[in-house]
Amino acid sequence: SLLMLRSWVARMRLASFDLSSPSPSLHAQYQDLFDVSTQRLRDVQRDLILQVEAGLRGDKSGLLMLPTFVDILPTGDEQGDYYAIDLGGTNLRVLHTRLGPGKGEGEEQDIREWPIPKECFNTDSGKLLEFVADCVEEMLVEHPPASGALPVLGFCFSFGFNQTALNNGVLVRWTKGFYGKGLIGEDIVGALQCVFRARGRAVEIPAILNDTVATLIALRYAEPATQLGIILGTGTNAAYQERIDRIKTLDPGFKGRSEHMVVNTEWGDFFAASLPVCEEDDWVDAASVNPGRGRLEKLVSGLYMGEIVRRALARLGQHAGLFGRAAALPAALLTPGSLGSAAVAAMDEDKSADLAAAGAALATLGVARPTRRQRRVARALARLAALRSARLSAAALCALLRHLGWDERSRVVAAMDGSVFCRYAGYRAMMRDTLERLLGREAAAALELREARDGSVRGAAYLAAAASRYDHAPRA
Incomplete structure (x- = not known):
C-alpha cells in the first residue's frame, strides 16, 4: 500500500543517515522527514479536512468529532x-x-x-x-x-x-x-x-x-472573534464552532439554542499516509499505552517529543558510532522516557557558544563529557523534532479554518493553551512561519494565536454563567 511504501522509504532514509559530517549535512539529509515541505503540509491539510467531514457525517474517520x-x-x-x-x-x-x-x-x-x-x-x-x-x-x-x-x-x-x-x-x-x-x-x-x-x-x-473546549470559551468571553481552542502540551486537541446542521451524529430531532455548537475534534487520533513518519515514531507508538492510536499526538505533543529525540540519538549511537562503541552506550540513553520535552526546548533555544543545554541533556542521558560534535547533533535533532511538531500543528489549524470556509480578510482568533505552546517561544515562531507559508503573509496576519491563561478553569466558569443565564431567562 501507499502507506507501507512511504514508511519503508522513510526508514531507508533514516538508515542511511550519515553523521560523519557536521551538523549542516545532517539537516540536508534529514529535512525531508522532519523539516516538512509545504506540499506535504498541504497534503496533511487535505487529509485532515476529509476526516473532519467524514466524522461529522458519522462515517468512518480517524477523528471522533464529538458534539459537546x-x-x-x-x-x-x-x-x-x-x-x-x-x-x-x-x-x-x-x-x-x-x-x-x-x-x-x-x-x-x-x-x-x-x-x-x-x-x-x-x-x-x-x-x-x-x-x-x-x-x-x-x-x-x-x-x-x-x-x-x-x-x-x-x-x-x-x-x-x-x-x-x-x-x-x-x-x-x-x-x-x-x-x-x-x-x-x-x-x-x-x-x-x-x-x-x-x-x-x-x-x-x-x-x-473538557479542557480544550474550556480554552476556547475562556478567551471568547472577552474576545468575540475566538473561533477555535487548541491544546499543545503534554497532549494535543482542538475544538471549534460548527454549524449544527452539519453535525449529522446528533439526534434528528435535536433543537439547538443557537445555530452553532462547539465540536471536540480529538484530532490527536488523526492518521493518514501524508504524515511524515519514521522508525522512531513506530517505536514510540509500539511502546505507548495506546499503540495504533493517537498518531498525530505522538508526532506533535510534549509527552513524546523528547522520546523521539532520545531514540534517534540512541539509534545513531548504535549504528553511526556517535558515542563511540555501540556496546558501551550508557544505560540512561537506552532508557525510555529519560529525555523530556523541556530539554528539547532548552537545546533548541540555547544560543551559548558551548551549547550548554545540549551538553546538559546528553549528561542526563549518561554521556560523559559530551564532545562539541555530539552537542551539535543533539541540538539539531531537537530542532528538527520541534520543527516537525510546529509545522504539523500549524497545518492542522489551517485545515480547520479551510473547513470552516474562513474569509482570510477577516480577523480570527485561536485560543491556545498547553506547555509546548505557552513556554516555548521558538515553537511559537516556527508555527507562525508555517502559517505564513500555508496561508500567505497577509492572511496569516489576520489569524491571531492568543494564549488563554488558566483556560480550563476560567472557561468552565464562563460557560456556566452563559448557560445559567440562558436557562433562567424569561421566555416570550
Whole structure:
C-alpha cells in the first residue's frame, strides 16, 4: 500500500543517515522527514479536512468529532458570582469569579489548587468526589454567593466521557493515573450533585466540558472573534464552532439554542499516509499505552517529543558510532522516557557558544563529557523534532479554518493553551512561519494565536454563567 511504501522509504532514509559530517549535512539529509515541505503540509491539510467531514457525517474517520452540546457561548454581558472545578490531572483547581460590571470584565477572581490525595486515584474508594466537594465547600466559605443565591458551578472534566446534554457526561474510562471502575458508566454531574445533596448543599452545575473546549470559551468571553481552542502540551486537541446542521451524529430531532455548537475534534487520533513518519515514531507508538492510536499526538505533543529525540540519538549511537562503541552506550540513553520535552526546548533555544543545554541533556542521558560534535547533533535533532511538531500543528489549524470556509480578510482568533505552546517561544515562531507559508503573509496576519491563561478553569466558569443565564431567562 501507499502507506507501507512511504514508511519503508522513510526508514531507508533514516538508515542511511550519515553523521560523519557536521551538523549542516545532517539537516540536508534529514529535512525531508522532519523539516516538512509545504506540499506535504498541504497534503496533511487535505487529509485532515476529509476526516473532519467524514466524522461529522458519522462515517468512518480517524477523528471522533464529538458534539459537546455547547450551543451557547458567553457574550461578555454575564454578571454575578460563578464557580468552576478543573479536574484532570494530579491537582484539583477551584475558581471563584465575579463577572461584570462592564462587557467582558471581571471584578474579582480567585483560583485555589490542591494536590489530589493518593487514595483518591483509586476510584473504587469513593473518595474522589468527596474530596472535590470538600474543596468547593472551602471556596464557598471564602467567597459565598449573594444572599439566597444558588452556587453556579462549571465542571471542566478532562477524562473520556460521552455527552448527551450540556449538563450530562457519562464517564467512559479513567486515565492519567486514576484507576478502578468507580463512576464508570455514571453521569459525573449527577454523581457530584448527589455528594453535595448528601451534605445538605444545593448547587447548580449547568455545564460539563473538557479542557480544550474550556480554552476556547475562556478567551471568547472577552474576545468575540475566538473561533477555535487548541491544546499543545503534554497532549494535543482542538475544538471549534460548527454549524449544527452539519453535525449529522446528533439526534434528528435535536433543537439547538443557537445555530452553532462547539465540536471536540480529538484530532490527536488523526492518521493518514501524508504524515511524515519514521522508525522512531513506530517505536514510540509500539511502546505507548495506546499503540495504533493517537498518531498525530505522538508526532506533535510534549509527552513524546523528547522520546523521539532520545531514540534517534540512541539509534545513531548504535549504528553511526556517535558515542563511540555501540556496546558501551550508557544505560540512561537506552532508557525510555529519560529525555523530556523541556530539554528539547532548552537545546533548541540555547544560543551559548558551548551549547550548554545540549551538553546538559546528553549528561542526563549518561554521556560523559559530551564532545562539541555530539552537542551539535543533539541540538539539531531537537530542532528538527520541534520543527516537525510546529509545522504539523500549524497545518492542522489551517485545515480547520479551510473547513470552516474562513474569509482570510477577516480577523480570527485561536485560543491556545498547553506547555509546548505557552513556554516555548521558538515553537511559537516556527508555527507562525508555517502559517505564513500555508496561508500567505497577509492572511496569516489576520489569524491571531492568543494564549488563554488558566483556560480550563476560567472557561468552565464562563460557560456556566452563559448557560445559567440562558436557562433562567424569561421566555416570550
